[in-house]
Amino acid sequence: xxxxxxxxxxxxxxxxxxxxxxxxxxxxxxxxxxxxxxxxxxxxxxxxxxxxxxxxxxxxxxxxxxxxxxxxxxxxxxxxxxxxxxx
Amino acid sequence: xxxxxxxxxxxxxxxxxxxxxxxxxxxxxxxxxxxxxxxxxxxxxxxxxxxxxxxxxxxxxxxxxxxxxxxxxxxxxxxxxxxxxxxxxxxxxxxxxxxxxxxxxxxxxxxxxxxxxxxxxxxxxxxxxxxxxxxxxxxxxxxxxxxxxxxxxxxxxxxxxxxxxxxxxxxxxxxxxxxxxxxxxxxxxxxxxxxxxxxxxxxxxxxxxxxxxxxxxxxxxxxxxxxxxxxxxxxxxxxxxxxxxxxxxxxxxxxxxxxxxxxxxxxxxxxxxxxxxxxxxxxxxxxxxxxxxxxxxxxxxxxxxxxxxxxxxxxxxxxxxxxxxxxxxxxxxxxxxxxxxxxxxxxxxxxxxxxxxxxxxxxxxxxxxxxxxxxxxxxxxxxxxxxxxxxxxxxxxxxxxxxxxxxxxxxxxxxxxxxxxxxxxxxxxxxxxxxxxxxxxxxxxxxxxxxxxxxxxxxxxxxxxxxxxxxxxxxxxxxxxxxxxxxxxxxxxxxxxxxxxxxxxxxxxxxxxxxxxxxxxxxxxxxxxxxxxxxxxxxxxxxxxxxxxxxxxxxxxxxxxxxxxxxxxxxxxxxxxxxxxxxxxxxxxxxxxxxxxxxxxxxxxxxxxxxxxxxxxxxxxxxxxxxxxxxxxxxxxxxxxxxxxxxxxxxxxxxxxxxxxxxxxxxxxxxxxxxxxxxxxxxxxxxxxxxxxxxxxxxxxxxxxxxxxxxxxxxxxxxxxxxxxxxxxxxxxxxxxxxxxxxxxxxxxxxxxxxxxxxxxxxxxxxxxxxxxxxxxxxxxxxxxxxxxxxxxxxxxxx
Numbered sequence: 001x002x003x004x005x006x007x008x009x010x011x012x013x014x015x016x017x018x019x020x021x022x023x024x025x026x027x028x029x030x031x032x033x034x035x036x037x038x039x040x041x042x043x044x045x046x047x048x049x050x051x052x053x054x055x056x057x058x059x060x061x062x063x064x065x066x067x068x069x070x071x072x073x074x075x076x077x078x079x080x081x082x083x084x085x086x087x
Numbered sequence: 088x089x090x091x092x093x094x095x096x097x098x099x100x101x102x103x104x105x106x107x108x109x110x111x112x113x114x115x116x117x118x119x120x121x122x123x124x125x126x127x128x129x130x131x132x133x134x135x136x137x138x139x140x141x142x143x144x145x146x147x148x149x150x151x152x153x154x155x156x157x158x159x160x161x162x163x164x165x166x167x168x169x170x171x172x173x174x175x176x177x178x179x180x181x182x183x184x185x186x187x188x189x190x191x192x193x194x195x196x197x198x199x200x201x202x203x204x205x206x207x208x209x210x211x212x213x214x215x216x217x218x219x220x221x222x223x224x225x226x227x228x229x230x231x232x233x234x235x236x237x238x239x240x241x242x243x244x245x246x247x248x249x250x251x252x253x254x255x256x257x258x259x260x261x262x263x264x265x266x267x268x269x270x271x272x273x274x275x276x277x278x279x280x281x282x283x284x285x286x287x288x289x290x291x292x293x294x295x296x297x298x299x300x301x302x303x304x305x306x307x308x309x310x311x312x313x314x315x316x317x318x319x320x321x322x323x324x325x326x327x328x329x330x331x332x333x334x335x336x337x338x339x340x341x342x343x344x345x346x347x348x349x350x351x352x353x354x355x356x357x358x359x360x361x362x363x364x365x366x367x368x369x370x371x372x373x374x375x376x377x378x379x380x381x382x383x384x385x386x387x388x389x390x391x392x393x394x395x396x397x398x399x400x401x402x403x404x405x406x407x408x409x410x411x412x413x414x415x416x417x418x419x420x421x422x423x424x425x426x427x428x429x430x431x432x433x434x435x436x437x438x439x440x441x442x443x444x445x446x447x448x449x450x451x452x453x454x455x456x457x458x459x460x461x462x463x464x465x466x467x468x469x470x471x472x473x474x475x476x477x478x479x480x481x482x483x484x485x486x487x488x489x490x491x492x493x494x495x496x497x498x499x500x501x502x503x504x505x506x507x508x509x510x511x512x513x514x515x516x517x518x519x520x521x522x523x524x525x526x527x528x529x530x531x532x533x534x535x536x537x538x539x540x541x542x543x544x545x546x547x548x549x550x551x552x553x554x555x556x557x558x559x560x561x562x563x564x565x566x567x568x569x570x571x572x573x574x575x576x577x578x579x580x581x582x583x584x585x586x587x588x589x590x591x592x593x594x595x596x597x598x599x600x601x602x603x604x605x606x607x608x609x610x611x612x613x614x615x616x617x618x619x620x621x622x623x624x625x626x627x628x629x630x631x632x633x634x635x636x637x638x639x640x641x642x643x644x645x646x647x648x649x650x651x652x653x654x655x656x657x658x659x660x661x662x663x664x665x666x667x668x669x670x671x672x673x674x675x676x677x678x679x680x681x682x683x684x685x686x687x688x689x690x691x692x693x694x695x696x697x698x699x700x701x702x703x704x705x706x707x708x709x710x711x712x713x714x715x716x717x718x719x720x721x722x723x724x725x726x727x728x729x730x731x732x733x734x735x736x737x738x739x740x741x742x743x744x745x746x747x748x749x750x751x752x753x754x755x756x757x758x759x760x761x762x763x764x765x766x767x768x769x770x771x772x773x774x775x776x777x778x779x780x781x782x783x784x785x786x787x788x789x790x791x792x793x794x795x796x797x798x799x800x801x802x803x804x805x806x807x808x809x810x811x812x813x814x815x816x817x818x819x820x821x822x823x824x825x826x827x828x829x830x831x832x833x834x835x836x837x838x839x840x841x842x843x844x845x846x847x848x849x850x851x852x853x854x855x856x857x858x859x860x861x862x863x864x865x866x867x868x869x870x871x872x873x874x875x876x877x878x879x880x881x882x883x884x885x886x
Binding site for chain 2: 005007008009010012018053054058061062063064065077079081082083084
């Protein structure tokens with residue numbers, strides 16, 4: 001099971017839980033699994049089949065570029081963080 | 088040669104890795120050096136085409152107004168005027184935010200910033216553009232365009248913009264990121280929140296709690312070269328744009344997006360660039376040049392004045408930040424609570440999220456709450472500026488950490504070391520730090536010559552008085568301050584090709600505009616891998632039709648990510664050369680390897696062939712050898728830390744702060760060209776000191792910028808600063824073949840806090856507003872009763 005950390009602003013959808021153990025081979029599958037447990041979660045992080053542009057996803061400490069298609073390992077730690085720019 | 092081996096070095100390298108390099112770590116002369124020092128280098132404003140017209144932009148005199156009508160008929164009738172464009176000439180584009188380049192972009196906001204449609208949102212907002220046979224005629228034509236405005240109330244400050252009844256900039260703006268979406272018009276574009284642990288309980292349990300509120304001013308990157316663009320549009324619609332940019336592919340993407348053109352119809356040629364610091368990662372003039380050129384049927388050049396640059400291009404956010412931290416008596420920071428409000432300018436997109444993520448990133452803090460607000464105000468739309476958002480946040484957090492150290496009676500660097508983030512520490516946003524060099528930076532700071540020196544020994548140029556320490560005059564108080572800063576660094580995408588010439592030299596093509604010497608650092612990587620002298624590599628920055636997609640020169644990423652593409656392209660070259668040698672030797676490619684610039688047969692008997700020797704035989708062994716590589720370097724990034732140590736002298740009679748001595752200590756991972764690394768460290772520090780002491784946008788009551796020039800927008804010059812000393816720390820990034828992290832940004836993060844901490848150390852007065860200019864410092868000193876007697880005497884005498 002991957003460990004997905006729930007952004008503070010979405011914890012009202014998970015009953016206040018800040019992390020959820022779910023199974024899935026990709027970030028997208030993890031989101032679907034969380035949405036099945038906590039309806040409404042998917043709609044806040046996915047739009048038009050992609051991660052919403054304001055969000056980036058971190059898998060095991062890396063800000064990855066694959067979005068929902070990024071593969072995860074069973075013991076991965078997944079965070080949704082703001083998308084950033086540099087100078 | 089390490090930095091410490093070079094007698095000309097101002098710095099020293101610490102740490103280091105085991106691999107021995109032949110080229111990496113040396114200091115060759117830059118390939119573009121002769122062109123730049125002799126004036127031959129071609130910048131955007133140097134581009135001139137046959138039949139070229141000159142463009143000028145009409146800008147709003149109002150901070151906030153509705154455009155009632157635009158009548159350009161008188162301007163169009165002026166002899167020499169060939170084209171005029173207004174917002175009506177811009178296609179309608181999507182209002183959906185999308186990923187673009189380094190961050191996110193909203194095409195409609197981008198389009199509206201380039202040319203206002205229904206409202207102007209800041210003084211300097213572009214309203215119309217003219218192309219004419221000379222700049223003077225174009226200027227004259229601007230005065231003949233009649234624009235009727237309905238002036239609206241404006242708001243410049245984040246706190247006023249978020250208050251009830253504030254003027255609303257965008258009627259359709261709704262706050263993103265709220266737990267429950269709101270349908271109320273607002274100036275708050277988005278909210279971000281990071282939260283872990285029971286904050287109230289942690290604050291109750293803390294032995295010491297410090298809380299402060301801070302304000303920072305909007306500041307500009309201050310690059311020397313103003314924005315410029317030349318466009319030529321063929322009758323078939325094919326457009327070519329020459330411009331000063333940090334990212335030619337982003338210019339192409341943005342222009343295509345807001346002008347509704349296919350990418351394949353636009354070629355962007357990046358000219359030499361006279362500074363960017365993040366401010367040239369977006370577009371302003373390029374689509375106007377295309378529109379005017381298309382309309383006029385002739386090439387058009389636009390070049391901004393300095394005043395236009397300051398009024399209408401993206402500075403970085405001013406901000407209001409509250410920070411509260413709690414610690415135990417033994418020096419453990421247990422909790423932190425912060426609220427950040429950042430000015431986005433006229434359209435959403437401040438770097439508040441980055442600020443929120445960086446604010447506490449140097450520390451391992453169990454319980455925290457960080458809330459950030461992106462707020463639109465009637466100022467120019469902000470753009471990236473070196474580690475965007477992090478300096479504001481660091482000013483607040485590192486000031487509070489310093490005050491905690493004072494309250495605890497601890498050395499400020501010791502407190503930071505005890506609480507330092509390490510590999511595996513969760514960042515404020517949650518993801519864990521990878522291998523980082525925060526502790527190594529703190530340790531190097533405590534070993535650096537300045538830290539070990541007597542505060543009263545500095546003369547202002549980093550040297551000691553011949554007679555040893557001096558006692559400063561009574562009105563001048565000396566202090567020493569330190570702060571540490573964090574920046575993520577970016578990976579993104581890059582492409583590179585290496586062509587082997589028949590004489591054994593090589594050409595290197597990348598798509599990364601060279602701001603800080605990256606042509607040479609990339610050439611050094613190619614030279615290292617191919618066993619060639621760096622002078623035998625000719626590095627070229629190519630246009631968008633001549634190299635694979637390459638993201639912006641930004642995020643401190645070029646030497647790391649484009650360098651990684653160069654490294655991989657060199658491996659491709661070596662593989663092909665081994666295949667050619669295998670064919671010559673009638674053996675399997677696997678039986679041949681490349682080492683020290685030669686192909687070598689593993690049998691040990693066949694004489695090895697130098698690259699130059701095999702290069703002569705490419706024609707008869709299969710044709711040219713071109714190595715190519717494309718990378719998405721996102722998983723190769725390595726975050727950076729920098730510390731700033733600064734000694735100041737505060738004149739308590741005038742409030743003037745002089746920087747006597749300054750050292751920047753930074754983890755580069757691996758310094759490919761140490762002189763360029765030191766240059767980035769010094770440049771970022773100088774800008775950070777300007778941000779700390781002098782720079783700010785000053786507006787009048789009507790929202791007009793009063794200091795749109797370098798005489799009044801006071802950036803530090805050489806006379807204002809001592810020689811900035813450098814200490815390069817090398818904690819290799821384990822995901823990069825050389826350990827490179829990227830060095831272009833993080834050095835700007837800690838200086839404002841370091842200077843504030845030094846002032847507090849000198850006077851006992853905590854400055855909470857940037858810039859810490861003489862009037863502000865004097866007012867704060869007086870409020871605290873420091874130097875008041877002297878001031879009263881002086882004022883009394885003056886009156």
